[in-house]
Amino acid sequence: MNDVIELKHIIDAQPVKGRADEVYSIYNPATGKIIRRVQAASADDVRLAIEVAHERSEAWRAVTPSKRAQMLFNYRQLIIQHTDELAQLISQEHGKTIDDAKGEIARGLEVVEFCTAINNHLKSDFTAEVSSGIDSYNLRQPLGVCAGITPFNFPAMVPMWMYPVAIACGNTFVLKLSEKTPSCGLRLTELMYEAGLPAGVLNTLVGGKAAVDVLLQHPLVKAISFVGSTPVGESIYREASHHHKRVQALCGAKNHLVVMPDADLTQACDAILGAAYGSAGERCMAVSVVITVGDETAEQLIEQLAPKVQQLRVGAYHEKDVEMGPVVSQDSKNRIVDYIEQGVAQGATLKIDGRDTSVGKGFFLGGSLFDHVQPTMSIYLDEIFGPVLSIVRVKEYADALALINTHAYGNGAAIFTRDGDAARHFSMHVEAGMVGVNVPIPVPVAMHSFGGWKRSLFGSAAIHGMEGVRFYTRLKTVTTRWPSGIRQGAQFNFQGGKDA
Ligand code: NAD
Numbered sequence: 077m078n079d080v081i082e083l084k085h086i087i088d089a090q091p092v093k094g095r096a097d098e099v100y101s102i103y104n105p106a107t108g109k110i111i112r113r114v115q116a117a118s119a120d121d122v123r124l125a126i127e128v129a130h131e132r133s134e135a136w137r138a139v140t141p142s143k144r145a146q147m148l149f150n151y152r153q154l155i156i157q158h159t160d161e162l163a164q165l166i167s168q169e170h171g172k173t174i175d176d177a178k179g180e181i182a183r184g185l186e187v188v189e190f191c192t193a194i195n196n197h198l199k200s201d202f203t204a205e206v207s208s209g210i211d212s213y214n215l216r217q218p219l220g221v222c223a224g225i226t227p228f229n230f231p232a233m234v235p236m237w238m239y240p241v242a243i244a245c246g247n248t249f250v251l252k253l254s255e256k257t258p259s260c261g262l263r264l265t266e267l268m269y270e271a272g273l274p275a276g277v278l279n280t281l282v283g284g285k286a287a288v289d290v291l292l293q294h295p296l297v298k299a300i301s302f303v304g305s306t307p308v309g310e311s312i313y314r315e316a317s318h319h320h321k322r323v324q325a326l327c328g329a330k331n332h333l334v335v336m337p338d339a340d341l342t343q344a345c346d347a348i349l350g351a352a353y354g355s356a357g358e359r360c361m362a363v364s365v366v367i368t369v370g371d372e373t374a375e376q377l378i379e380q381l382a383p384k385v386q387q388l389r390v391g392a393y394h395e396k397d398v399e400m401g402p403v404v405s406q407d408s409k410n411r412i413v414d415y416i417e418q419g420v421a422q423g424a425t426l427k428i429d430g431r432d433t434s435v436g437k438g439f440f441l442g443g444s445l446f447d448h449v450q451p452t453m454s455i456y457l458d459e460i461f462g463p464v465l466s467i468v469r470v471k472e473y474a475d476a477l478a479l480i481n482t483h484a485y486g487n488g489a490a491i492f493t494r495d496g497d498a499a500r501h502f503s504m505h506v507e508a509g510m511v512g513v514n515v516p517i518p519v520p521v522a523m524h525s526f527g528g529w530k531r532s533l534f535g536s537a538a539i540h541g542m543e544g545v546r547f548y549t550r551l552k553t554v555t556t557r558w559p560s561g562i563r564q565g566a567q568f569n570f571q572g573g574k575d576a
Pocket of ligand 1 (some may be wrong): 161184228229230255283284289304306308326359459483532
């Protein structure tokens with residue numbers, strides 16, 4: 077009991093105790109024990125964070141982009157120096173392996189690196205002589221206070237999709253972390269201050285719906301970035317839009333991977349194994365459905381895949397050679413087990429049953445593999461967010477494409493094939509925001525942007541890359557004329573460029 081650490085929020089670069097009644101217990105999913113607690117941020121705490129961020133806004137936007145970039149160069153160095161410590165914080169609270177935690181830190185770091193070139197990204201267009209003696213240019217200006225609400229499953233990478241871009245663009249930021257895995261995001265905030273960020277530019281809180289509602293409704297908050305589940309994201313999108321904010325809400329998924337008859341099945345099998353069961357399936361880009369084209373493809377694939385699923389090395393993040401850690405909570409484990417029961421009850425064939433894998437008292441599950449899954453079953457339709465893979469058999473490529481395109485989600489989709497025509501057709505016609513060809517988890521790198529389609533994203537902007545820069549800035553177009561270019565007399569008619 078005594079070694080449970082109490083976490084604090086960070087407002088104006090200072091640690092602050094939350095004032096809400098609710099206290100969150102943070103578990104180590106590998107042991108099932110509480111390791112940290114945090115008293116939630118109250119509505120007043122969030123208001124204070126927003127007001128501080130607003131007060132610092134004018135001064136921060138006046139800092140030149142190259143000075144902002146200099147701070148981010150320092151930040152990059154600090155993250156590299158602290159990678160082991162950050163990875164420990166992630167794995168202790170999430171359960172993923174240390175190498176996987178380091179992988180997400182590296183992906184977040186790429187966004188920081190992208191932001192060190194903010195000068196270049198904010199470079200504008202200039203057109204001389206849009207009309208006689210008249211020039212036009214574009215500016216991208218910061219919005220003011222922006223806010224981010226992040227999920228439990230990427231405690232480093234997802235926050236880093238947001239605040240480095242927003243802050244590099246000259247905004248101030250209020251970050252609301254997941255109550256399940258907040259320690260890494262709090263430490264990353266401290267490192268921003270060590271890197272030279274002025275106080276109050278990034279304020280980081282842990283809280284629930286009451287805290288989020290303040291962010292969505294407060295008139296000083298100009299933009300909301302959300303990453304999390306679809307029901308929450310959809311309601312956040314509605315509420316924040318109603319309050320005239322920009323919103324990008326990146327949500328749940330059901331990512332399909334098509335295996336064509338000509339695919340290299342060994343390559344496909346290894347790819348599927350990592351993509352379906354890595355991080356215990358708790359990734360928004362995890363592959364949760366494999367569509368096999370032709371029965372022979374299905375038989376051969378399952379023959380290779382099933383023993384590997386059975387033999388997955390499940391254990392705590394710090395144990396040697398572990399491939400898959402626990403799921404994040406007992407609630408998650410119960411929900412996943414419930415889905416497996418539904419799959420069995422609805423008639424799918426449970427080839428590998430991961431329900432009985434127990435490793436100490438943690439929230440462990442083994443990998444589960446279903447064959448003969450039908451598109452009407454709940455294990456096919458819903459996001460399970462656990463180590464459960466469904467195989468759906470179809471006869472033709474066109475059936476596979478039609479299935480994906482009629483699914484409610486459209487985050488990622490992949491095809492495994494040697495046929496360039498099929499791959500190209502798939503890339504052009506599949507209804508998903510991120511597509512892989514012989515790449516199972518096609519997460520775009522930092523200079524590209526991340527975002528799904530359909531019920532995987534509400535709002536029009538994907539996150540990070542140039543989409544992120546556009547999301548966190550407003551376009552202004554300036555048209556100039558100097559005295560030497562002024563024409564005689566008033567003009568009462570609207571002038572086209574060539575007439576003026
Ligand atoms: P979640 O929706 O439960 O929580 C996300 C955030 O919203 C957390 O900060 C949480 O505190 C807050 N929240 C929860 N309920 C709320 C409510 N009623 N009102 C206001 N705020 C609320 O999601 P999670 O379980 O933390 O994360 C897993 C989900 O996130 C999965 O659905 C996964 O697919 C999705 N995800 C999507 C992406 C993507 O880029 N599309 C990336 C990572 C995770």
